[in-house]
Amino acid sequence: MSLPIRNVAIIAHVDHGKTTLVDALLKQAGTFREGEDIPDCVMDSNDLERERGITILSKNTAVRYQDTLINIVDTPGHADFGGEVERVLGMVDGCLLIVDANEGPMPQTRFVLKKALEKGLRPIVFVNKIDRPQATPHIAIDKVLDLFLELGADDDQCDFPYLFGSGLSGFAKATLEEDSEDMRPLFEALLKLVPPPAGDPDKPLQIQVTTLDYSDYLGRIVIGKIHNGTIQAGQQAALMREDGSIVKAKVSKLLGFEGLRRIELETAAAGNLVAIAGFADANIGETITDPNDPQALPLIKVDEPTLSMN
Numbered sequence: 044m045s046l047p048i049r050n051v052a053i054i055a056h057v058d059h060g061k062t063t064l065v066d067a068l069l070k071q072a073g074t075f076r077e078g079e080d081i082p083d084c085v086m087d088s089n090d091l092e093r094e095r096g097i098t099i100l101s102k103n104t105a106v107r108y109q110d111t112l113i114n115i116v117d118t119p120g121h122a123d124f125g126g127e128v129e130r131v132l133g134m135v136d137g138c139l140l141i142v143d144a145n146e147g148p149m150p151q152t153r154f155v156l157k158k159a160l161e162k163g164l165r166p167i168v169f170v171n172k173i174d175r176p177q178a179t180p181h182i183a184i185d186k187v188l189d190l191f192l193e194l195g196a197d198d199d200q201c202d203f204p205y206l207f208g209s210g211l212s213g214f215a216k217a218t219l220e221e222d223s224e225d226m227r228p229l230f231e232a233l234l235k236l237v238p239p240p241a242g243d244p245d246k247p248l249q250i251q252v253t254t255l256d257y258s259d260y261l262g263r264i265v266i267g268k269i270h271n272g273t274i275q276a277g278q279q280a281a282l283m284r285e286d287g288s289i290v291k292a293k294v295s296k297l298l299g300f301e302g303l304r305r306i307e308l309e310t311a312a313a314g315n316l317v318a319i320a321g322f323a324d325a326n327i328g329e330t331i332t333d334p335n336d337p338q339a340l341p342l343i344k345v346d347e348p349t350l351s352m353n
C-alpha cells in the first residue's frame with residue numbers, strides 16, 4: 044500500500060484556471076490507469092460544476108499517475124491567509140504555478156510565489172489557457188521570469204521548468220510547436236521535477252496539524268503531513284500543544300486522499316498527507332506525536348500582517 048508520493052501545492056491568481064486544471068488532472072488520471080473503476084466525472088449542470096469547483100479547491104485532492112500518488116494542495120491566494128499559505132507550503136516539496144497566458148502574473152500569483160521561493164521550492168510554471176486566440180504565452184513566460192528576478196529567486200529557481208497548455212481542453216505540452224492531446228506531459232513533469240518527500244518512517248511519529256475540518260460523524264478532523272514515523276488507525280498518540288503540554292488520544296479514524304474523496308487507511312507513513320479523527324481539541328500548528336517519545340515539530344511562524352504584499 045506504500046506508493047511513491049509527490050506532494051505539490053498549486054498556486055494561481057483567481058480565475059487563472061486552478062480548478063479547471065485540477066479537474067482535468069482528476070479526470071485523466073483515471074484514464075491512464077488500467078482496470079479500475081473511475082468515478083463518473085461527467086457534469087450535467089452548472090450547479091454541479093460549481094459545487095465540484097468548490098470541492099476541488101477546498102479539499103486536498105490526490106491523483107494517481109502510474110504508481111505514484113500525487114497529493115495536490117491548494118494555496119489561498121490572498122494576503123489575509125499568509126499564515127495558512129506558509130503552513131500549506133510546509134507540506135509540499137514542489138509547486139505548480141498556473142499563469143493565464145493572456146494576463147500574465149497578477150497580485151495573488153506574486154504573493155504566494157514569494158512565499159514559495161522563500162521556502163526554497165522550485166516552481167514548475169504552467170502557462171494556461173493557450174487555446175484562446177488572444178493568448179500570448181511567450182510574453183507571459185517573460186513576465187514570470189521578471190517576477191522571479193524581482194522576488195529575489197536564486198539561479199536554480201529562475202531556471203524554472205515550464206509547460207504550456209489548457210486545463211479546459213485538457214492538454215499540456217513542453218513547447219508550443221509540439222502536439223499534445225492530454226495532460227501526460229504535466230504528470231510526467233510532476234513526477235520528475237517534484238522531489239519525493241523526505242522523512243523517516245522508522246523515527247518517532249510527527250505530524251503537523253495544518254488544516255482543521257469537521258464532520259458530524261467524526262467530529263474534528265486534523266489534516267497534516269506525516270513528517271516522520273508511521274501512524275496506525277486505532278493507535279494511541281500524543282498531541283503536543285504550543286505550551287509544551289501533552290494530551291493523549293486515540294486515532295479513531297485514519298484517512299488518506301484519493302481523487303476528491305477520503306479513503307480509510309490502516310496505516311500511513313512519513314511523506315504522506317492524512318486526515319485524522321480523534322483529536323477533538325487539536326489546534327493548527329501543534330504536533331501529533333509518539334506518546335512514548337513525544338517530539339514537537341517547530342511551530343510555523345505566522346508573519347501577519349502581510350498587507351504590503353497587496
Ligand code: GDP
Pocket residue numbers: 055056057058059060061062063064096171172173174175208209210211212
Ligand atoms: P480558478 O479561479 O483559478 O479556480 O479558475 P477556474 O478554473 O474556475 O477558471 C476560471 C475561468 O477560466 C472559467 O470560466 C474557466 O472555464 C476558464 N478557463 C479555465 N481554464 C481555461 C483554459 O484552459 N482555456 C480557456 N479558454 N478557459 C479556461
